[in-house]
Amino acid sequence: MKQKKKNIHISAVSCGLLVCGILLISLVMQSKEVSEEMLVVKAGYYWSGMIDERERLTIEEEAAYLGDYLTITDVNQRVFDTRYNWVEVGAVSAQHVKNGDYVRVYFTGPILERYPAKLHGVVRMDVVTE
Incomplete structure (x- = not known):
């Protein structure tokens, strides 16, 4: 025993x-620490955990874009509207980011190929103020 x-x-x-x-x-x-060279960057307008991946718009175009986006109240309609190219950024500490901010998302990959695409290994998200 x-x-x-x-x-x-x-x-x-x-x-x-x-x-x-x-x-x-x-x-x-x-x-x-992940070195800067290992990071991939995507940019777009941030909306509730996703970005609409696109080039930064001019001030006039941005005002029209934001106004147009806010007129769509159905979330599914927003996601599947062909005017947007959504990429899910997942859970990332983005307390400084507000809906409509133009952001750069830094990640180590991979990208889950579905729609909307989903980024894995998101390290940080910066608001672009320039």
């Missing part, structure tokens, strides 16, 4: 060490 308890104790310790090792490796991988 003592041998059985000893084996159970050793197994529990081994499992604990294995779990600690896995957690340590995942923490190291998450904290690893």
Whole structure:
């Protein structure tokens, strides 16, 4: 009976060490800095977790674009409207980003090929003010 308890104790310790090792490796991988050269950039107008990927519009065009966008109240109509090229940016800390801001999204990839496309490995999102 003592041998059985000893084996159970050793197994529990081994499992604990294995779990600690896995957690340590995942923490190291998450904290690893991604160099700027490894990042891919997409740009567009931000709307509720997605960007409408396009070139920056002139001030006049942007005013018309924002006004036109806001007249569409049905979310499905917005997503499938051919005037927009939606890309989902997923969960990213974007407290400084407001709907309608022109942004650059930096990510490590890949891009899930569906519609709307979805970016994986999003590192940051910057509002373009220029």
